[in-house]
Amino acid sequence: MAVARVVHTADRTLTGRQLASLLTPPADGRFGYRELARAVREALLDGRVALRLRLPAERELATVLAVSRTTVTGAYDLLRESGYAHSRRGAGTWTALPEGQAPTPLGAFHDVTGATIDLALAAPEAPAAELSAALASAAAELPRYAGTQGYHPYGLPALRAAVAARYTARGLPTLPEQILVTTGAQQALSLTLTLLGRAGDRVLAENPSYTNALDAMRGRMLRITPVPVTESGWDTGLVDAALRQTAPRLAYLIPDFHNPTGHLMPQEQRRDLARSARATGTWLVVDETLTDIALDVPAPPPFAAAAAGGDSEQIVSVGSLSKSCWGGLRVGWVRASSRVVTELARVRITADLSGSVLDQLVAVALMDRLDAILPKRLAELRLRRDALASALARHVPEWRWTVPPGGMCLWIDLGRPGASNLAARGLRHGVRVQGGARFGVDPGTHEHRLRIPFTLPEDVYEPAAERLAAALDGAPGRFADPALPDWVA
Numbered sequence: 223m224a225v226a227r228v229v230h231t232a233d234r235t236l237t238g239r240q241l242a243s244l245l246t247p248p249a250d251g252r253f254g255y256r257e258l259a260r261a262v263r264e265a266l267l268d269g270r271v272a273l274r275l276r277l278p279a280e281r282e283l284a285t286v287l288a289v290s291r292t293t294v295t296g297a298y299d300l301l302r303e304s305g306y307a308h309s310r311r312g313a314g315t316w317t318a319l320p321e322g323q324a325p326t327p328l329g330a331f332h333d334v335t336g337a338t339i340d341l342a343l344a345a346p347e348a349p350a351a352e353l354s355a356a357l358a359s360a361a362a363e364l365p366r367y368a369g370t371q372g373y374h375p376y377g378l379p380a381l382r383a384a385v386a387a388r389y390t391a392r393g394l395p396t397l398p399e400q401i402l403v404t405t406g407a408q409q410a411l412s413l414t415l416t417l418l419g420r421a422g423d424r425v426l427a428e429n430p431s432y433t434n435a436l437d438a439m440r441g442r443m444l445r446i447t448p449v450p451v452t453e454s455g456w457d458t459g460l461v462d463a464a465l466r467q468t469a470p471r472l473a474y475l476i477p478d479f480h481n482p483t484g485h486l487m488p489q490e491q492r493r494d495l496a497r498s499a500r501a502t503g504t505w506l507v508v509d510e511t512l513t514d515i516a517l518d519v520p521a522p523p524p525f526a527a528a529a530a531g532g533d534s535e536q537i538v539s540v541g542s543l544s545k546s547c548w549g550g551l552r553v554g555w556v557r558a559s560s561r562v563v564t565e566l567a568r569v570r571i572t573a574d575l576s577g578s579v580l581d582q583l584v585a586v587a588l589m590d591r592l593d594a595i596l597p598k599r600l601a602e603l604r605l606r607r608d609a610l611a612s613a614l615a616r617h618v619p620e621w622r623w624t625v626p627p628g629g630m631c632l633w634i635d636l637g638r639p640g641a642s643n644l645a646a647r648g649l650r651h652g653v654r655v656q657g658g659a660r661f662g663v664d665p666g667t668h669e670h671r672l673r674i675p676f677t678l679p680e681d682v683y684e685p686a687a688e689r690l691a692a693a694l695d696g697a698p699g700r701f702a703d704p705a706l707p708d709w710v711a
Contacts, residue, residue, distance in 0.1 A: 234447065234467050235276040235314075238286035240460060244270045244450065253289050255296030262297065263306050266317050266667065267639065269429040270450040273664040277307065277315045319666045338649070339686045342656045343711045344481070344630040344675035346603070348548035349595050356587035363583050373575055375567045377403020377555070378582040384589040385541075385555050393523040399560040402567055405577050407511045407542035407554035412438050413566050413573070414538050414556060415472070418505050419444050424470035426461070430633075430661035430668055432481045432509065433710055435474055444472070448663035453624065455485040462498045469502045478513040478522050482661050482673040483633045484626020486519065489528050496529035499536065506537045511554075514546040514596055517604050518627040526557075538562060543585055545630065546596060549711065553577070553585040603630065609680035613687035618694060631675045633658075639669035644690075650699025653689040656710050673710075 245261040247253065253261070265271040277283070280294040287294075298315055301307035305320030376382065382398040389396035404410040419425060421443035427436060429448035439446055447468050449461045465473070475495070477487035499506045508525040516522070526537045542554030556566055588595070607625070610632060614621055622635045636644070641657030648655050658671025676683075693699070 234272070234464065236271070236278055238278040238282040240463065241271070241278055241283060242286045243457070244452075253287055253293060253297075255293045255300065258287070258289070258293060258297035259300035259304075259306075262301060262317075263304070266306060266319075267669060268450075268452075269448065269662050269664070269667045270452055271317055272429065272448040272450075273317055273319060273667075275317045277317060279314070319664070337652055339653045339678070339682055339689065341674050341678070341686055342654050344673075344677055345544065345549045345711045346599070346630070346677040348550060349599065352588065352591050352595050353548060353584075356584045356591065359587040360580060360583035363586075364580060367579050367583075372579050374403075374579065374582075375571050375576050376563070377401065377577065378579060378586070380586045381553075381582045381589070382555075384586055385557070388589065388592075389524055389557055392521075392527070394527040394557075396557060397560070400557055400563055402556040402558075402563045402570070403577055403582060404554045404556060404570065405574060406544060406549075406552045407509065407540050408434055408438070409570075409573070410540040410542070410554045410556045411435055411474075411507065411509070413569050414507050414540065415439060415442050415444065417562075417565055417569050418507075418538075419472055423472070424468050426464055426468070426470040426473035426504070427663055428456075428475060428480065429663040430482055430658060430671075431474070431663065432476060433656075433660050435509065436661075436663060439474070446663050451480055451483050451485060455483075456487055456491055456495075458491045458494045458498075461495060465498050465502045465504055470504050472505045472507055473499055474507045474509065475525070476509045476512070477525055478510055479515055479626060479629030481509075481512060481629065482631050482658075482671075484624070484629045484631060486522065486627055489522075492525055492528035493530065493533075496525075496533040496537065500529075500533040504536070508537060508539045510539055510541045511545055512629050513541065514592075515600070515603065515630060516628045517600055517607065524557075535559065543588060544711075546592065546599065547585075547588050551581050551585060551588075553581055603676065606676040606678065606680055606683075607632070610674065610676040610683045610687075613683040614674075614690075617687040617691040630677050631673050634672040634674055636670045636672065641669050641672050644672070644693060647693040647696070647699065648690060651689040651693040651697075653686050653693070655690070660710065 244265045246264060248257045280291050280298065284291040284294045298307060302309060306318060307315050308318045309315040381403050382401040385401045386396040386398045404413065415438055419442055423444055424447050425439050425444045426447045426449060428451045430451065447464055447470055449464050477492060479486055510524065514521055524539060526534045526539055529537060539557040543551055620637055623632045642659055645655050645657045655672050655674060658668030659666060661673060662668040
């Protein structure tokens with residue numbers, strides 16, 4: 223269905239003060255009607271203001287901004303004329319996007335060719351020496367399990383105990399019965415959405431957010447309510463308002479080095495959000511796959527540790543070894559109450575019965591070595607982050623970004639829309655990048671952004687930045703369009 227023909231059934235309304243707080247004012251600080259329309263349009267495209275959201279009444283917004291009602295009326299008229307708003311007499315004005323905007327499709331899955339630099343996957347290589355040692359340890363342990371049937375729907379007991387012990391050491395007392403081992407964090411999230419959500423349920427999600435998580439929600443016919451993550455991080459007032467207005471069944475958060483922005487949620491905000499979610503009966507699904515990738519700050523404690531008393535009862539945490547060790551293991555987990563873990567295991571049996579015993583034994587050995595693995599991994603990522611930033615500064619000095627305190631990506635501001643076109647041209651220049659629209663809840667948003675991971679060897683970023691600059695300048699492409707995947711990690 224085209225955006226312009228959507229029937230407005232939104233039950234979310236921005237107040238004048240909320241909208242004003244999300245707008246970038248003109249240089250002189252005073253809005254004319256054109257400047258106001260521009261600011262609303264930019265906030266919409268940047269994901270700060272969601273689609274199909276009722277805008278404040280003209281008189282209310284005029285009072286908050288200290289402008290005439292005629293100014294607001296003119297701005298709303300411009301937004302309607304350009305397709306960024308639609309009104310219904312007597313009912314209000316809703317945000318929208320012009321006709322023809324469509325979500326970025328998921329392409330075919332193919333291996334990346336060696337000639338193309340892939341800057342779309344935030345996934346480092348394995349720590350070779352530690353992986354070899356862990357594999358040898360697992361091989362020595364495997365005969366103990368060979369005489370059994372090999373199925374462990376909850377996960378290998380030794381691995382459940384190791385994951386629980388790590389949560390406990392980080393400040394959240396956890397029993398092995400509260401851990402379900404999964405085939406990566408993506409399966410952990412998918413199982414949780416399947417158990418706790420039903421088609422048509424609302425789920426609150428950050429905007430932008432991890433694209434594979436958003437696709438999992440869409441695939442289950444969940445209705446996504448976006449809340450913005452901006453240059454300054456989360457606005458707990460807006461999140462609280464969204465929770466109270468829509469009472470979503472679920473809320474999906476990435477508080478630790480948020481993917482893709484890199485922000486780290488302060489402890490006070492975590493307590494506030496846990497309290498608000500508890501008040502609305504919302505399950506918090508907390509993605510902690512990047513928790514260990516703390517580059518400039520101490521690694522944060524688990525989100526649930528910040529929740530007071532009963533506020534933690536409806537928190538489900540998701541983690542994995544993909545970022546701290548290696549995605550090729552496909553070992554993740556859920557941390558929740560033992561009752562929820564039991565229900566998740568029942569759902570999991572219908573999908574794959576159990577994970578690989580060998581992979582889980584390798585994971586147990588790697589968990590024992592994490593304190594040795596992480597310092598080297600973090601030092602390596604700092605160097606790669608610096609190499610990427612330096613290369614971009616030389617070749618595309620007009621681009622802007624904030625250096626994240628952790629995580630694996632830079633969230634680049636191009637200064638103008640056009641990321642999707644740049645990504646298409648980049649392929650012809652031998653570099654694959656993902657535009658910001660792939661991480662937006664709504665199609666067409668974040669078109670002025672790129673997410674570029676710093677997980678490749680340092681010497682890759684100079685030629686990668688050179689190719690991006692050539693694509694940006696419109697130089698003829700040197701590479702034929704390869705059949706590359708449109709998926710990210």
